[in-house]
Amino acid sequence: MFIGFAGMTHLGINSLVATAERGFKVIGFDQDPHIIVQLKQQDPVVVEPQLPELIEKNSEKISFTSQIKDLFQCDIVYISPDVPTNDNGQSDLSGIQSLIREVVQSLNSKAILVILCQVPPGFTRQLSFPKDQLYYQVETLIFGRAVERALYPERFIIGCADPKQALPTPLRTLLETFKCPILSMRYESAELAKISINFCLVASISVANTLSEVCEKIGADWSEIVPALRLDKRIGQFSYLSPGLGIAGGNLERDLTTVLELSQHYGTDTGVVSAWIKNSQYRRDWVLRLLHKELLAKKSDPIIAVLGLAYKENTHSTKNSPSLALVGSLTSYRVKVYDPVVSPTIIPNVEGVLSAEEAVKGVDALVIMTPWAEFKNLALSTLESMRGRLIIDPYQVLDTSLLENLGFQYLTLGTSVLC
């Protein structure tokens, strides 16, 4: 059985590799021949742990092509590009609509078409393709853990025209190899299930951000509270309870926007969604406020080191990255920037450097905006090479016990007691 993936961006390439690892022959198609050339050289374009290794390991089962006719041999074809969004979180569906039009012309008559990418409720049913061969599958990949999530999904959520009908054998055979529950439901329910999952995540993030700020004011420590929440069965051990700098990455923002648009159309109450968005925007500027209060209002000609540009660790993605927003608000100050993966050239007029050590040397303030593992290993001697003593480490990357009694002013999310 051949499984095709049309669209070789983050979603497509990670899903393809997981399918190959499960023993299937896979074909990765992309309209961009440059991407295919890179993939044929086993350069996956996106950064994800295990991805290059699994491409190499499964190379005999994987082929890449920019020829759409090669999809004809596939029993199942996934439409798998990431759908781009604008700054307001609105999806641009024109690319995927055009891709679907082209792909369906190249399929054999028995092929099953599965929409894997992020589409709004109502999208799948309006496609003109035989409904007994058309499915929507919810993706729940996480940037930085995409391969792991694709290999070991908690469940499959499959949207169908009629959930009472059994899934076609090829699709069922493929999904069952992952050994997890398969939930069939109407297209619209599946499309909204994807959004529902993300809403639960956003709600948890908003709770963490709202209450961690209270912690910072009243002398509590959010990290002491979190274990208590995780042991509550109604909340759960894997809940998104770490405070952060707002919602980023693009996917959660897209779903918030989608529901706001549905609300406009149908007249439903979404006051809480607006509040989540507002809280996210407010929290994103946490570091900027602290820098002004603790450094910029006090010192002339300050120098600031910003470590990390990606919106989170283990990814190249900078979509709605709080770090980019911060650096963009500091353009009239001297800022030294370093990220292990993201090139500083994406931001005009900043001083990009080649290592964290080089960034930190001689600065008045160090800000760690992305919790990359390599920043955990910053030597004390590196920190002591700073001119000033202000460290803003939102995600508590550094080992604070090493900093005690050395005169550093250390600020992190969720507590003021470490300062």
Place this chain on the structure above:
Amino acid sequence: MLKHVNEKPIHPSRVIVLGSQGFVGSHVIRELVTIGINVLGLSRNQVNLLDSEATSNLLKYLRPEDALVVVSALAPCKNNSMLVDNLKMVQALGAALEKTTLSQVVYISSDAVYADEVVLATESSNVQPSTLHGMMHSARELMLKTVVGKTPFAILRPSLLYGLSDPHNGYGPNRFRRLVEENKTITLFGEGEEKRDHIFVEDVAKIVSLVLQHRSQGILNIATGGSYSFREVAEMLVSQSGNSIQVQGTLRQNPITHRHFDITNCYKAFPHFHYTSLKEGIFQMMCNRIMETA
């Protein structure tokens, strides 16, 4: 949020300050003159906006390259007739603006436009005034917005102002400073628990100056980002005076409300501007008073 037409500051060719003899207007003029900007102040002696000839009188002064700062108001607006008069003033001004195109219009509004339940105010907070004063500013903002067309239009919403020449003697630093000077007891509403963001009038003038130099448009709150209870303000003044003046509470008549400001948008608009803290501002005000009386 403000957007700048001039990314780098440029002195406007001329600024007209409408309401030049008031508390804010006089400080704006002083600031602009200090940094070398050409200013023409207009008070009600030159153009009375309630006059039947107000529009044509004003048009005699306006030139297309002018930036206009509108501070003129009958404030605080306490009753219906004051509200109507304040709106008539802007009606006359609006008629003039419809007949000419200026380089920029800056309106000095107030944080009174925000709903009472707004505790952490930002420029996108809910505008839902509960007082005539707030309604007056809210309506004037909209009236001006309707007539400025494509002219860059900035709305500045200051919090509670303090400074030596404040004419209103309102509850807060201005009244407390006078009581301290007279060695009189400071009487608080309740225990003075309400927290407010008090803004030094000279900072308002500096923000107006920056808005003019950048030809900014949009909305900006003017607040320090730090809120203090009225008791803290009173005790700060007493402490700085060195006198032993009593700060006395009274039976509370109204529920306690607080207001704080998130001033992130100011950091983004003017990264190198930093507000005078309340402690510094009070110190500066008292020093100015000593110099004035010396």
